Amino acid sequence: xxxxxxxxxxxxxxxxxxxxxxxxxxxxxxxxxxxxxxxxxxxxxxxxxxxxxxxxxxxxxxxxxxxxxxxxxxxxxxxxxxxxxxxxxxxxxxxxxxxxxxxxxxxxxxxxxxxxxxxxxxxxxxxxxxxxxxxxxxxxxxxxxxxxxx
Amino acid sequence: xxxxxxxxxxxxxxxxxxxxxxxxxxxxxxxxxxxxxxxxxxxxxxxxxxxxxxxxxxxxxxxxxxxxxxxxxxxxxxxxxxxxxxxxxxxxxxxxxxxxxxxxxxxxxxxxxxxxxxxxxxxxxxxxxxxxxxxxxxxxxxxxxxxxxxxxxxxxxxxxxxxxxxxxxxxxxxxxxxxxxxxxxxxxxxxxxxxxxxxxxxxxxxxxxxxxxxxxxxxxxxxxxxxxxxxxxxxxxxxxxxxxxxxxxxxxxxxxxxxxxxxxxxxxxxxxxxxxxxxxxxxxxxxxxxxxxxxxxxxxxxxxxxxxxxxxxxxxxxxxxxx
Numbered sequence: 460x461x462x463x464x465x466x467x468x469x470x471x472x473x474x475x476x477x478x479x480x481x482x483x484x485x486x487x488x489x490x491x492x493x494x495x496x497x498x499x500x501x502x503x504x505x506x507x508x509x510x511x512x513x514x515x516x517x518x519x520x521x522x523x524x525x526x527x528x529x530x531x532x533x534x535x536x537x538x539x540x541x542x543x544x545x546x547x548x549x550x551x552x553x554x555x556x557x558x559x560x561x562x563x564x565x566x567x568x569x570x571x572x573x574x575x576x577x578x579x580x581x582x583x584x585x586x587x588x589x590x591x592x593x594x595x596x597x598x599x600x601x602x603x604x605x606x607x608x609x
Numbered sequence: 610x611x612x613x614x615x616x617x618x619x620x621x622x623x624x625x626x627x628x629x630x631x632x633x634x635x636x637x638x639x640x641x642x643x644x645x646x647x648x649x650x651x652x653x654x655x656x657x658x659x660x661x662x663x664x665x666x667x668x669x670x671x672x673x674x675x676x677x678x679x680x681x682x683x684x685x686x687x688x689x690x691x692x693x694x695x696x697x698x699x700x701x702x703x704x705x706x707x708x709x710x711x712x713x714x715x716x717x718x719x720x721x722x723x724x725x726x727x728x729x730x731x732x733x734x735x736x737x738x739x740x741x742x743x744x745x746x747x748x749x750x751x752x753x754x755x756x757x758x759x760x761x762x763x764x765x766x767x768x769x770x771x772x773x774x775x776x777x778x779x780x781x782x783x784x785x786x787x788x789x790x791x792x793x794x795x796x797x798x799x800x801x802x803x804x805x806x807x808x809x810x811x812x813x814x815x816x817x818x819x820x821x822x823x824x825x826x827x828x829x830x831x832x833x834x835x836x837x838x839x840x841x842x843x844x845x846x847x848x849x850x851x852x853x854x855x856x857x858x859x860x861x862x863x864x865x866x867x868x869x870x871x872x873x874x875x876x877x878x879x880x881x882x883x884x885x886x887x888x889x890x891x892x893x894x895x896x897x898x899x900x901x902x903x904x905x906x907x908x909x910x911x912x913x914x915x916x917x918x919x920x921x922x923x924x925x926x927x928x929x930x931x932x
Contacts, residue, residue: 489920551809
């Protein structure tokens with residue numbers, strides 16, 4: 460390669476470098492999706508640097524809208540927690556990073572005063588006691604959305 | 610060494626004289642950049658005012674310090690036009706004409722423009738190096754705006770009360786933005802592509818994407834996004850932090866729509882913007898030009914195809930600021 464060729468290529472290489480450094484590295488794997496699950500609510504915790512979304516099946520969504528604290532057999536919940544980071548494009552905001560944990564709750568039986576519940580963590584780890592996590596998740600209520608459109 | 614022939618010398622002399630005379634005559638057309646009275650100046654701490662003065666005031670105030678070389682036509686034409694446009698967007702000498710909310714909002718925008726190196730304009734700092742803003746100065750600005758926006762005080766006794774859905778109101782007609790974008794709630798069945806919270810304005814958000822938008826993210830075809838992509842950002846007020854450190858979504862604030870149609874919305878980067886505020890879903894914008902405001906701000910996210918909130922991997926070298 461001649462000196463002249465190299466000199467001609469320098470601006471091109473420089474432009475390529477500038478372009479690639481501006482481009483984000485996408486992380487579609489951070490999008491959580493599970494058939495049959497809808498959004499119930501969202502929360503974040505600056506101390507833990509996490510942000511979470513609670514999903515649920517139709518029974519769970521209905522329960523989260525209900526003021527009664529009882530739970531019915533068949534309710535399923537997923538609390539998805541992401542690590543949180545500063546938004547690279549807006550100082551003043553935080554955004555979810557990669558998924559840290561997914562917690563799963565299923566109400567197995569509601570015949571007794573204390574429903575039978577299965578709780579597990581299929582993705583990541585959670586250090587709090589399962590009882591505390593179940594209490595937290597069951598305490599979350601549905602988001603306020605505008606309603607009443609024709 | 611070759612010597613110019615007499616005829617070539619005469620041609621060069623004539624051309625040079627012509628250019629000189631033209632430049633001289635152009636000076637009579639040079640616009641004057643006046644400094645109107647300062648009616649309500651920005652009044653922040655000295656450390657912040659000093660930064661704005663050396664980096665912004667030449668264009669964004671009535672205290673423009675126009676250098677001698679900026680007064681030479683045809684450069685002066687461009688300088689005059691830039692100053693007029695800059696004062697139109699933001700004038701530190703008329704800062705008091707903005708409401709408190711507008712001032713805070715502008716300050717966050719300014720910090721982000723400076724943080725991303727978009728302001729002062731690189732073409733300006735190339736000629737006026739004293740206008741450059743150092744990293745230390747950017748941090749000073751960040752600390753200032755952060756202190757301006759105090760977070761809600763922590764709840765000390767009881768956990769936050771969670772919001773519940775509004776009771777069904779009577780049916781109403783579909784709210785429609787002035788640019789023709791009508792509110793819809795299909796987004797509730799879409800995937801959430803990101804979740805964000807803002808300490809600059811006390812809100813938290815879920816960002817939904819339709820199938821076309823999600824596929825574009827999966828295939829990395831977001832520069833530009835494909836036509837048909839739709840993104841809806843739903844915004845709630847934050848509740849005070851509870852005893853576990855959690856912050857929950859409170860009242861519904863607004864829903865912001867981005868509809869990709871590169872032909873229909875060509876003037877706003879191929880995106881149609883709409884915002885519907887309060888549970889009554891009042892459309893934002895009294896004139897169709899409102900979307901230009903949205904577009905101007907979204908240019909900060911040009912690397913993401915004008916979409917601020919998408920899932921990305923953290924790259925080494927990027928400085929994230931987490932509060």
